Amino acid sequence: MSLISRGPAPTAETSPVMGEVLGKQIKNCSYADWERKVIEYPDEDYAKYRDRAINHNGPYGVFPMTEQEQKEERDYNWAMVAKFTKSIFTMNFTQFSFPVFYSEPRSFLERTADLFTFLAQKYIPQANAATDSNERLLNIATGIAAGFHLYMACKKPWNPVLGETYVGTYENGAKIYGEQTSHHPPVSDFEIIGPNDEWYCHGHCKFTIASGMREVDINQTGIFHLKLKDGTEYQWEFPMIQVWGIVYGDRIIGIKGPVEIKEFKDGKETGLVCKLDTSSKKNTVITATITQNGSAVPAKLDGDYCKEIKQGDKVLWDIKQTIVKRPLGDANEDELLLSDCRFRIDRSLLIQKNLDEADKGKVIIEESQRREEKLRVCIPAPQ
Secondary structure, three states: OOOOOOOOOOOOOOOOOOEEEOOEEEOOOOOOOOOOOOOOOOOOOOHHHHHHHHHOEEOOEEOOOOHHHHHHHHHHHHHHHHHOHHHHHHOOOOOOOOOHHHEEEEEHHHHHHHHOHHHHHHHHHHHHHOOOHHHHHHHHHHHHHHOHHHHOOOOEEEOOOOOOEEEEEOOOOOEEEEEEEEOOOOEEEEEEEOHHHOOEEEEEEEEEEEEOOOEEEEEEEOOEEEEOOOOOEEEEOOOEEEEEOOOOOOOEEEEEOOEEEEEEEOOEEEEEEEEEEEOOOOOOEEEEEEEEOOEEEEEEEEEEOOOEEEEOOEEEEEOOOOOOOOOOOOOOHHHOOOOEHHHOHHHHHHHOOOHHHHHHHHHHHHHHHHHHHHHOOOOOOOO
């Protein structure tokens, strides 16, 4: 598609029609001529996630679903078993189209904005203003851990299709841009830019999933790079997500560390590293320690990502008191690409609760994606 014409992606007259949804023929993954849809959230400040983390957690993590939601999903599972028996027994969940029933309307690109919501609006600005390296590292670690309870959604996000984009704006003016740059393996690239270009962060997420009948491990490999105003840089990878109770038992979501945050100056490691990890006795309990060239530094964090995080007696984050808002739901017309997930046909139909047409659209779009991937010159994702 063209930013000048803002029209549909060009297609040859011989391009096959991949399918039809509500009278609209689909030839590719372009979402042109489809009304954009904005999700209406039940809150602006993650109140539902806070309640879930505070009141529904246990030794292994957080219970993201109510009993009724879990019952509805288990009842629906039988339909999936009948439809996808082969894929289920090979445990290859990346090779078939999950029914939209299992998804929330958000794309993974949108959900990633939540992982940065505390970082972008509070803790990166605080690190940017600090002059002490230890204080900077502890602020970044706090911002990462503060977002852990926002991982605890009861449904999976949409898998973005190749070329899908997202732009979001935080309340303080920071911007996040995302694009799905690879189909197999699935890779999402992001840029997060501070207000007035005060800081800059970029990175990518490459997902691998280890699946079983009881547990799913979701690895979010891919390094994020943060550059502060004085040129100091920090690098880290987000942690593994563990989900239990896929087929039977209680659904539980937990975080499995460690997360290592490394400091760089002039492109070289300084030897200063902050290691953020979860407890083996209670998943929501976290600690963060700093080392300089392997030797311990007297600066650390302790806490619980469902309660509070402290440096000694100083509270750096409190789930009940440290409130930030979601990124704005919509985007300005002049910055909204037609590849934006807000135009996605199946997502739009799910928001309208038209599950049958949403399922149909999702399958067609995914088939279009596989066709388009073969037509592209793909550059391997960085290892």
